[in-house]
Amino acid sequence: MTPEIDAYFEVVKSEHGADSLARVEEMLEPRRRSEQRHPLQQAAKWVLPGIPQVPWHDPYAYPELLPLVNALEAESAQIKSEHELAxxxxxxxxxxYEHYLVRQNNWQALYLYRDGALVPDSAAVAPTAYRMLKEHAVDTGVICPLLESHFSTLLPGAVIKPHCDLWNFSINLHLAIDIPEGAAIRVAGETRPWEEGKTLLFDYSFEHEAWNKGATARTCVLADLWHPDTTLPERSALTMLMTEIQKMMAA
Incomplete structure (x- = not known):
């Protein structure tokens, strides 16, 4: 770690207790690279210990996330209508869409939140989704500022190849808004369809893939949220840590 990261961690620990970042510090130990991981998590770069090794999650099981889940599902018809118009x-x-592994022109994105902030231009293009995200994810702090939220549209024939995302301390929420027959997602070997107006929640540190074999586009609203099993001091430290790592990689 850098002196800046060390200093920040010390500030967090002084405010929240000496053990408040124990899991984050353990994650950074070199020996943690492959130990105690699920076989389908091996390609993730960072795995925070103590996060349950569960690929699929019940989106209604977490009080912290439930207001966002309920709001998105309640407004799904309006969100779909606004997306169709846009x-x-x-x-x-x-x-x-620019994934950290690939850029695909048959995977289109309308960003609502990116680079640690809401995307102001999207407020006029997709006002209901923007408002739901602001009120129930950004203002409440459940969104992971390291990542994003966007309308994700897979054109007919598009395939997202199997991969693991970078870490397990955030979790991916999907609101299905336009789902043709032949579109589905597989996480850790289990395939599930999207159901229009409903959400799916999964840990994308597990190997996952998606496809659209339908005749029309498949669209979901995606939101990268803090994993409910992370603590507030961990979230603060992880945000600073990963931001600094990204700066160093870009230098």
Whole structure:
């Protein structure tokens, strides 16, 4: 770690207790790279110990996330309508999705939250989704500021190849808003379909893939949220840690 990271960790521990970052510090030990991981988590770069090794989660099981889940599902018809209008009339608001592993032109994104902040231009393009995200994820602190939220549209024939995302301390929420027959997602070997108007929640440090074999586009609203089993001091330290690592990698 750098002196800046060490100093920040000491501040957090002085406020929350000497053991408040024990799991984060353990995660950074070199020997943790492959120990105590599920076989389908091996490609993730960082695995915070103590997070349950459960690929699929019940989106209604976590009080912290439930207001967002309920709000998105309640407003799903309006969110879908606004997306359809944007897709038809404001296509310039969409861009190729840039995953850390790949960029795909048959995977389109309309960003609601990115680079640690809401995307102001999306408020006019997708006002209901923007408002739900702001009120129930950003203002409440459940969104992971290291990542993003966006409308994710897979064009017909698009395939997202099997991969693990970077870490297990955030979790991925999907609201299904436009799902053709032949579209599905597989996480840790278990395939599930999306159901329009409903959410799915999964740990994307596990190997996962998705496809759209349908005749029309598949669209979900995706939100990267803090894993409910992380603590507030851990979230603070992880945000600083990963931000510094990203800076060093970009230098």
């Amino acid at each position: 897709w038809a009339q404001r296509r310039a608001s969409f861009s190729d």
